[in-house]
Amino acid sequence: MPPKRQSTDTPGNASKKSKPAASNTDEPVIPRGKRWSKVSGSANADDGYRLQISKPEAYAYLCLCKPLHDRGESEDVWDEEDDEDEDEETADKEKQPACDYGETCVCLKPAAEHPEHPWVITRAATHKLNTLRIMGSLRDPDGFGMYTYNDHFGYGLVELAQNLILDFEEAKGDWKAVGRGDADPLFQVDDGEGVAALINTLGIMFLTMLSTLEREGLLKPDSEVKSVGVVMAAFIRLIAADIGPDFGIEGDGLDKKLLAYAKKQNIELKGLSDIESELEEPRAEAEEIVIPAADANNGDPWAWQKALADYKKQYGPTIGGDKLDITTWTSAERKKASFDKKDPLNKKMIDAIKEGLIMQPA
Numbered sequence: 001m002p003p004k005r006q007s008t009d010t011p012g013n014a015s016k017k018s019k020p021a022a023s024n025t026d027e028p029v030i031p032r033g034k035r036w037s038k039v040s041g042s043a044n045a046d047d048g049y050r051l052q053i054s055k056p057e058a059y060a061y062l063c064l065c066k067p068l069h070d071r072g073e074s075e076d077v078w079d080e081e082d083d084e085d086e087d088e089e090t091a092d093k094e095k096q097p098a099c100d101y102g103e104t105c106v107c108l109k110p111a112a113e114h115p116e117h118p119w120v121i122t123r124a125a126t127h128k129l130n131t132l133r134i135m136g137s138l139r140d141p142d143g144f145g146m147y148t149y150n151d152h153f154g155y156g157l158v159e160l161a162q163n164l165i166l167d168f169e170e171a172k173g174d175w176k177a178v179g180r181g182d183a184d185p186l187f188q189v190d191d192g193e194g195v196a197a198l199i200n201t202l203g204i205m206f207l208t209m210l211s212t213l214e215r216e217g218l219l220k221p222d223s224e225v226k227s228v229g230v231v232m233a234a235f236i237r238l239i240a241a242d243i244g245p246d247f248g249i250e251g252d253g254l255d256k257k258l259l260a261y262a263k264k265q266n267i268e269l270k271g272l273s274d275i276e277s278e279l280e281e282p283r284a285e286a287e288e289i290v291i292p293a294a295d296a297n298n299g300d301p302w303a304w305q306k307a308l309a310d311y312k313k314q315y316g317p318t319i320g321g322d323k324l325d326i327t328t329w330t331s332a333e334r335k336k337a338s339f340d341k342k343d344p345l346n347k348k349m350i351d352a353i354k355e356g357l358i359m360q361p362a
């Protein structure tokens with residue numbers, strides 16, 4: 001199918017306005033990161049995302065009617081779940097009203113209007129999920145009518161997760177940048193080579209983020225970072241129930257460390273009741289874990305810098321970027337891999353990408 005313009009929640013279709021050269025004086029000029037190619041749909045999407053999160057309203061909390069792991073099947077943006085468990089869950093689901101993405105359910109309503117509602121996400125996180133979805137589609141040869149090699153898409157997701165690491169690195173401890181928008185999408189990554197090392201690195205990144213929040217006094221029950229208990233729980237679910245020892249990350253005990261953090265700071269972990277039996281052992285082992293102090297004398301308690309250096313040494317030195325984004329390829333490269341030997345992007349589309357248009361395959 002040919003690529004088309006995206007029509008998501010990004011106002012005004014986010015075409016040229018997200019490009020610095022568009023010189024729209026109402027909007028801040030956000031310099032493009034060095035990791036991107038000159039012509040790159042990913043870079044355009046990232047520009048659009050960073051423009052969105054430069055606005056104060058990006059950090060408002062919105063409700064989700066159900067937790068992220070239980071969204072059911074749909075193509076919608078906050079719906080990340082594979083539907084393989086659908087049958088087992090049907091009985092449960094019938095008891096709950098259906099999610100209609102905010103028509104009648106509570107999705108995307110301001111959390112401030114529903115203070116008791118447990119499932120919240122920042123607007124920035126919804127933008128990040130959208131952006132990752134777009135970036136993922138640009139790394140999927142099928143969507144372009146192309147065959148490149150097996151696992152192109154899987155490697156593409158790894159590239160996206162590596163970009164999250166670069167985002168974290170660039171944020172340099174800015175808790176607003178690291179603590180609110182970026183954690184949820186980690187759970188989308190489930191494929192590709194080196195995924196265990198990647199998830200370990202992301203896990204240390206997440207622990208480092210928690211220590212940053214702790215140092216700022218924001219890791220506590222009534223924290224203004226309202227989604228922390230939801231995101232921690234999602235990470236625990238990912239490791240304890242969804243990934244587990246098959247990926248070789250059990251030894252690092254990330255789930256246990258998160259449980260220990262939650263206990264230490266009295267954080268309510270939301271949405272784990274269905275896997276409580278799988279958490280018995282990690283909970284018991286979490287009792288033994290001493291969370292390193294996050295104070296001025298210990299700026300890197302989880303040895304993030306070493307973890308990052310090790311990861312880059314093994315999988316880098318360059319990580320992330322947009323090499324697997326098909327819009328960054330030359331026309332000749334795309335033609336060669338295309339089923340009909342034509343470039344799936346015509347001149348108009350290529351020009352639009354050059355101008356900053358955010359696009360994705362249909």
Ligand SMILES: [Zn+2]
Binds near residue numbers: 066098100101102107
């Ligand atoms: Zn809903």
